[in-house]
Amino acid sequence: MLQPFAQLGLRDEIVRQVESQGITEPTPIQQQTIPLVLAGGDIIAESQTGTGKTFAFVLPMLERMKPDATHVQGLVLTPTRELAIQITAELSNIAPALGINVLAAYGGQDVERQLRKLEGAVHFIVATPGRLLDHLRRGSVQLDRLSTLVLDEADQMLHMGFLNEVEDVIRQTPYKKQTLLFSATMPQKVRDLAQQYMRQPQEVKIQTKQVTVSDIEQVVVQTTDRGKQDALCQAIDEYRPYLAMVFCRTKRRASTLNEALLERGYASDELHGDLSQAKREQVMKRFREAKIQILVATDIAARGLDVEGVTHVFNYDIPHDAESYIHRIGRTGRAGERGIAVTFAAPRDEFFLELIEKKIKMPLNKRKPGQSGPAASAARSKALVQREKKDKDVLAVERELRGEKRRGGEGGSGGGRGGRGARSLGAGGRTVHAGRGSRSEREQASAAARGQGRSSWEAAASKPPARTRDEFGASRNSRPVREASAGAARGQGRSSWEAPEGRALVQRERTRETARTHGSRETADGTGRVRREDTRGTGRDQHRGSGSGGRERTGSAPGGQRPRGAGGGRSGGRNTGGGRGRRS
Incomplete structure (x- = not known):
């Protein structure tokens, strides 16, 4: 039985702000984690994608913060800029009412603007490791009195690509602090590595029958590298997604595929690391507002992004590890919605396919291109149905205003x-x-x-x-x-x-x-x-003869054909034929 947020130890102001967003009951990960975070202990939390892990650490951190203090009290590190922006947006709905100042620090943004904001009291920072290290070197951020450190998508943050930067940040923080790790996947080697930075951490893992969300239908389309693009277009036409994300292995493949989709007439755009930050934010804004229907992206969009209305995920290139697969398909089927994940596999991808099936503990439904899946026409999210109903209501009003229902x-x-x-x-x-x-x-x-x-x-x-x-x-x-x-x-x-x-x-x-x-x-x-x-003369046609007077005479003919009169067409007189007269 889930308890209301008020019974988890959160103050009334926070509960009111959460309920104003339509969230009245905590999810299992929130119910188990919030009291532990409030108690001040270190935590390693693992839960499926789309189960509300962000609120599981944000809400108790806000509860413990002191608005009167002027130092940084909470820090959240994320692997991507998009995830940092998303968490900051969640905080902006609650923190101002509590007097908490939040700063988002990520690459590609104006540094001077961030520095000006740091001149005031900043209590909560959401950052990517690279930009945060830049501020630490400048001396514009001090973490010596930090209370809580969160590694969101911890398995990625402790990966070799981020490990050195994360360690540099941790060295700037006090030893006696609270450390929280959250992710949908937590390999054992990551757990072992995390022990070096944590003090007797408690583990929270939401047990489920399968690793992936049960509301996601997973399909494998067996194709070839040469036929993969046509297979993708067939799948898009078959499933008719409202919003879809297509994942590619490299930036170049993502850019090439997006150009091909645009040439075929699809409303798509691309998202990868070679784009400027302004362009990345513009693309995500257009995708969230449904101004583009298909987002072709690399794995930078596979971590933590929550976009309402994503009904389908297409793995154009199969991921080479099961964790990436789980995070990719987790962009759909979120918060109780239904979704479909389609993976395109060439014969040489069989090894990775078996690896994924072993990790998620279930076989994947396999079919050839063009074969219809069992739920191709039935799986649609609640967001799509609600938007459709809104569109119909608006159209009904427009019909009345424009005289559609004239009598x-x-x-x-x-x-x-x-x-x-x-x-x-x-x-x-x-x-x-x-x-x-x-x-x-x-x-x-x-x-x-x-x-x-x-x-x-x-x-x-x-x-x-x-x-x-x-x-x-x-x-x-x-x-x-x-x-x-x-x-x-x-x-x-x-x-x-x-x-x-x-x-x-x-x-x-x-x-x-x-x-x-x-x-x-x-x-x-x-x-x-x-x-x-x-239709001025249904079944009739009009023509002029060049005879005397040049007058016009109408003759009827079956099927709307020209009547053929007895007189000369161009040379003589006018047509005087009747219903079936002939014209020379």
Whole structure:
């Protein structure tokens, strides 16, 4: 039975700030760790990704801090700048109300600006090791009175790449301090190494049946290196993710893959260490705001990042260790949401695949490219459903404002057929779509099919083909169009996903008004493209003869063909043919 935050020893101000964010009950790792941190002991904590480890150390640290003191009391070291920014954002929602000043110190940011902020009292620092060492050498940061040191993603922080820098930082801190280690994976060699810097640490490990989160469906697509790019695009088209992260092994492969996706029309961008800090922050901001749909990244995005709405993770390059795999797929299926992780494996990756399966203690579902997974059409997160509902509500209001639901005699019965996405102007001038409807309706149909003992694919087979794949799938719109749409949406106070639908709706309304005024109508051909037809004389056509007077006579013909009169077409007279007259 989980206890409320107030029963864990936190003051009322902190509890109110946490509950104002919609968090009312602590997670298991928070419930077990917060009292131990408040007691002042050293802790090694291990828990799955997306289980709230950040609050497990941030909240008790804030509880123990003294706003009246002017020295640094708490320090959190992170392996990436993005994670440092994320933790600082979490702190900014709570710390100001308690009088606690927080500083984020990471590379790529203006040093002078950080120095100016350090001139005042700073109680809490979130930093990457390199930039913190820079401040320590400058003398702008003093850690001699530090109370609590946290190594977030500790297995990565004590890795050979960071170990020397972390040791340099620890040497600047007092011996009698509290040291906390948090991570989703904690290999034994890291535990042994941590003993050198800790005093009789207590271990907290949340026991689960499997290492990875059970809400993540894990699939392996067996392909080749040459066919991997096509297999990725097929998977994106099949799963239709709301937000997706694609992980590559190197910066160059990430950049090359992003360029290929952009050429194919996907809304993607890249994130890796070769980008400037301003560019990295801009990319993450656009991804969080859903202005781009696919983020192609290296492992710098695999640690601790929490982005709402990430429904899919694609391992374009299989990781060479199980810990990286666990952290990568942990970017989806967070906080009780469902997610899908797809790994592309070439024949030479079999060894790493077996290594991963052994670590996570479960076999992975394997299939060939193009084969449908069991939950390809059914797995969607709650965030996606909520955003879809919001979009529909907004569109309903726009339809009313723009006269979508006009009544009475505006346009007669009519239609036109097409293949995919066929639509016609029905009674009242409203557009009648012949597609399958919205994704939420298809999801409800799939759920109903499962309740009747049918698979979601059997239910989908009973539906007409999809209208388009531009709702939440891989949009084929160009990047400038999507960005312009997002800018227009911000100016109107709407999200970027509402803008394309709303703008298209206005354009369709204007087209219909033109059709009613000039007597034309919209139909769709077999490719789903909308074309106009002249309806001023349905089944009739008008032409001029060059005879005396040059007057115009209309002749009827079946199927909208030109009537053929008895008179000469260009040379003689005017057409006087009747319903089936001929024209020479």
